Amino acid sequence: MANNHSFVRILGVLLVLAMYNHPIIVYAGEGVPNVALFTFGDSYYDAGNKVFLSEEKNPAQTFWPYGKSRDDPNGKFSDGHIIPDFIADFMSIPHGVPPALKPDANVTRGVSFAVADASILGSPAESMTLSQQVATFETMKSNWTSDYIKKSLFMIYIGTEDYLNYVQKHPGADATKQQAFVTSVTSQLKTDIKSLANLGARKFVVQLLAPLGCLPIARQDYKTGNDCYELLNDLAKQHNEKIGPMLNDFAKSTDIDGFQFSVFDFYDAIIRRIERHLNFRFYVSDRSCCGVGTHNAYGCGKANVHSKLCDYQRSYLFFDGRHNSEKAQEEFANLLYAANLNVIQPLNVRELIVYPSGERMREFWEPTKISIRRRPPQDDSYTGFSTY
Numbered sequence: 359m360a361n362n363h364s365f366v367r368i369l370g371v372l373l374v375l376a377m378y379n380h381p382i383i384v385y386a387g388e389g390v391p392n393v394a395l396f397t398f399g400d401s402y403y404d405a406g407n408k409v410f411l412s413e414e415k416n417p418a419q420t421f422w423p424y425g426k427s428r429d430d431p432n433g434k435f436s437d438g439h440i441i442p443d444f445i446a447d448f449m450s451i452p453h454g455v456p457p458a459l460k461p462d463a464n465v466t467r468g469v470s471f472a473v474a475d476a477s478i479l480g481s482p483a484e485s486m487t488l489s490q491q492v493a494t495f496e497t498m499k500s501n502w503t504s505d506y507i508k509k510s511l512f513m514i515y516i517g518t519e520d521y522l523n524y525v526q527k528h529p530g531a532d533a534t535k536q537q538a539f540v541t542s543v544t545s546q547l548k549t550d551i552k553s554l555a556n557l558g559a560r561k562f563v564v565q566l567l568a569p570l571g572c573l574p575i576a577r578q579d580y581k582t583g584n585d586c587y588e589l590l591n592d593l594a595k596q597h598n599e600k601i602g603p604m605l606n607d608f609a610k611s612t613d614i615d616g617f618q619f620s621v622f623d624f625y626d627a628i629i630r631r632i633e634r635h636l637n638f639r640f641y642v643s644d645r646s647c648c649g650v651g652t653h654n655a656y657g658c659g660k661a662n663v664h665s666k667l668c669d670y671q672r673s674y675l676f677f678d679g680r681h682n683s684e685k686a687q688e689e690f691a692n693l694l695y696a697a698n699l700n701v702i703q704p705l706n707v708r709e710l711i712v713y714p715s716g717e718r719m720r721e722f723w724e725p726t727k728i729s730i731r732r733r734p735p736q737d738d739s740y741t742g743f744s745t746y
């Protein structure tokens with residue numbers, strides 16, 4: 359009895375000692391290396407760069423109701439956090455990634471080069487093209503070692519501006535002209551990705567374009583009522599079809615050693631949330647929470663616009679005319695980080711981060727859902743993964 363007693367005491371002491379020696383720390387992204395996150399693209403990923411390029415002294419996105427859910431309007435286009443903020447959290451990056459144009463930003467764990475109104479082609483006003491963003495990365499590159507850059511994540515979302523402008527300027531373009539335009543956009547994108555790779559980037563995450571004709575701004579501008587504007591959706595689809603094969607080519611080519619990537623099917627993720635919005639607890643998916651017009655798509659946050667603001671932004675898929683609510687952004691970040699091949703392939707972001715740096719990929723992007731390996735085909739292709 360006495361023996362047992364002291365045994366228990368010793369065990370207790372050992373346990374306490376063990377706890378001091380190996381404190382149990384559980385945090386997001388455990389086991390994931392401390393690498394940086396670099397984001398490129400337009401307002402979806404803009405961490406506040408537009409504020410530095412805008413002639414307007416106090417642009418709308420720096421004012422309530424932007425940032426409403428966090429009581430922090432900070433130049434991001436959402437009622438709160440945007441996708442890269444959540445990804446940064448998952449990667450245990452303490453305060454998200456700062457805008458590249460902010461003086462004296464701490465860039466140790468990465469930076470955002472994305473800026474609202476950015477396009478792939480052209481010379482957008484008070485903004486930057488993707489090539490200009492890549493050039494900015496080049497000027498700052500010596501902040502990081504090449505080994506660190508190689509292990510870090512390069513996330514890209516861009517193209518919306520190109521297609522919205524194109525359709526506005528060429529409403530009657532025929533199929534051949536449309537295809538030619540898509541080809542010029544995607545070839546420039548390819549050139550820009552190649553430039554990043556030449557600067558040492560190796561881990562790419564490309565978010566496919568949303569069904570652009572379903573954005574409240576497109577429904578409002580083209581007066582489609584409850585429908586999406588098919589021409590814009592079609593251009594987005596044509597664009598998206600080229601991304602997987604393009605990245606496969608990079609990964610298979612021998613020019614660039616160890617090129618690795620993930621392609622997130624943002625198009626379908628939005629479509630699922632529009633078609634079956636209640637399954638995702640979005641009560642409104644065709645109008646935005648904040649703005650004026652038939653679909654509340656204009657002027658959110660503008661001082662001279664008396665825009666409507668919904669009561670509860672988490673029940674809206676879109677916060678303003680073209681950007682998702684924070685709740686939706688959080689869902690997309692979770693999909694990017696951890697979803698299966700129905701949603702992101704050939705690797706999700708967590709897998710991409712831990713995939714050995716410098717190694718060639720063993721799996722590649724595949725065009726059809728039939729090829730999805732983890733789940734047998736089903737009659738209703740949406741059944742079974744409405745959580746996605």
Ligand SMILES: *[C@@H]1O[C@H](CO)[C@@H](O)[C@H](O)[C@H]1NC(C)=O
Nearest residue numbers: 451452453463464465466467
């Ligand atoms: C910058 O951020 C890194 C990592 O988040 C941190 O370790 C470092 O102390 C920061 N530097 C300054 C000057 O705040």
Ligand SMILES: *[C@@H]1O[C@H](CO)[C@@H](O)[C@H](O)[C@H]1NC(C)=O
Nearest residue numbers: 462463465497498499500501
């Ligand atoms: C590091 O980044 C800062 C921007 O935060 C930039 O001003 C600076 O030139 C960069 N330093 C180097 C050595 O590249």
